[in-house]
Amino acid sequence: MEKPARNRIAGKPLEAADIRGNWATLMLPIDDDESIHFARLADEIDALIGFGVDGIYSNGTAGEFYNQTETEFDRIHELLAQKCHAAGMPFQIGVSHMSPVLSLERLKRSLKWEPGAVQVILPDWFPTIEAEQIAFLRKMAAVSETVRLVLYNPPHAKVRLTPEEFGRLKDAVPQLVGVKVPGGSADWYAQMRQYMIKLSVFVPGHVLATGVREGAHGAYSNVACLHPQVAQDWYNLMQTDLETALEWEARIQQFMNEFIAPYITEHRYPNPACDKLLAVVGGWATVGSRLRWPYRFIPETEAGRVREAAQRLIPEFFPTNENRSPYVA
Numbered sequence: 001m002e003k004p005a006r007n008r009i010a011g012k013p014l015e016a017a018d019i020r021g022n023w024a025t026l027m028l029p030i031d032d033d034e035s036i037h038f039a040r041l042a043d044e045i046d047a048l049i050g051f052g053v054d055g056i057y058s059n060g061t062a063g064e065f066y067n068q069t070e071t072e073f074d075r076i077h078e079l080l081a082q083k084c085h086a087a088g089m090p091f092q093i094g095v096s097h098m099s100p101v102l103s104l105e106r107l108k109r110s111l112k113w114e115p116g117a118v119q120v121i122l123p124d125w126f127p128t129i130e131a132e133q134i135a136f137l138r139k140m141a142a143v144s145e146t147v148r149l150v151l152y153n154p155p156h157a158k159v160r161l162t163p164e165e166f167g168r169l170k171d172a173v174p175q176l177v178g179v180k181v182p183g184g185s186a187d188w189y190a191q192m193r194q195y196m197i198k199l200s201v202f203v204p205g206h207v208l209a210t211g212v213r214e215g216a217h218g219a220y221s222n223v224a225c226l227h228p229q230v231a232q233d234w235y236n237l238m239q240t241d242l243e244t245a246l247e248w249e250a251r252i253q254q255f256m257n258e259f260i261a262p263y264i265t266e267h268r269y270p271n272p273a274c275d276k277l278l279a280v281v282g283g284w285a286t287v288g289s290r291l292r293w294p295y296r297f298i299p300e301t302e303a304g305r306v307r308e309a310a311q312r313l314i315p316e317f318f319p320t321n322e323n324r325s326p327y328v329a
Helices: 038-051 070-087 100-113 130-144 163-172 186-195 205-214 228-240 242-265 271-282 300-313
Strands: 021-025 055-057 091-094 117-120 148-152 176-180 200-202 218-221
Touching: 021 228, 038 055, 038 070, 038 228, 070 091, 070 100, 100 117, 100 130, 117 130, 117 176, 130 148, 130 163, 163 176, 163 186, 186 205, 200 218, 205 218, 205 228, 205 242, 218 228, 228 242, 242 271, 242 300, 271 300
Parallel strands: 021 055, 021 218, 055 091, 091 117, 117 148, 148 176, 176 200
Antiparallel strands: none
């Protein structure tokens, strides 16, 4: 399997063929007083750049896009853009908001930072029909001009799109170049290969090897929350030894199913609480596990037990101290 060339030019508009691989999410370090700790955020960005991930994206679910002020939004992305441009690291800005008006305003302000693409969600108060989805994306595209759109359609979205519906949105809005989706069954992937051939398709990190086998292109990765560098190594392994990468995936899924998913299914923590716990378990940055009010977060005292399980099931994610980030004490 030929490994795609990695785009290392920050600020270059990304087309579908450029959006590939292991993209790491930017998580917000939250202090006890609910403020964002920007010094720790800067260190986190430096660590991600140092690990050589394929790209960084901001303001996904784990980035708590739904729970920050517009002043904070601007400060986060000024910092991200400055560091990524200096390092030649591709990055995408999440301009998502439950309000389409505020999402559009975030997009307008983001253009000056020259992201490779922007990520959006569909308006989320009333479920949208296809005509409204097209109207929303067309207006966003008209403002973004050369900056392309990536549509984030998570499992909890009020409207879950099918591969055929994604294909129709792409035909209606050419500037839509990528999607972030939950993936699915073999039948879903067959439909993906039929209807989504013009799109970059990103699936969850813990099913990435299966996704690559079936024709998907990468992950905005929850696995990178555990350790971005090892998640990158795993994606690279998929290009040369898919069978071994699939064996990794089986153990990653066992770990996730047994030790992470119960926090959501049994204890009712929100998904980003698990992403932040993974970062604490991996120990690669000082993100911390705290989520912003009113959302519950998993106490860091849980990390020891989860780390022991991860070291047993997926020891590859715990590199030696010599290979650890210099930004971790």
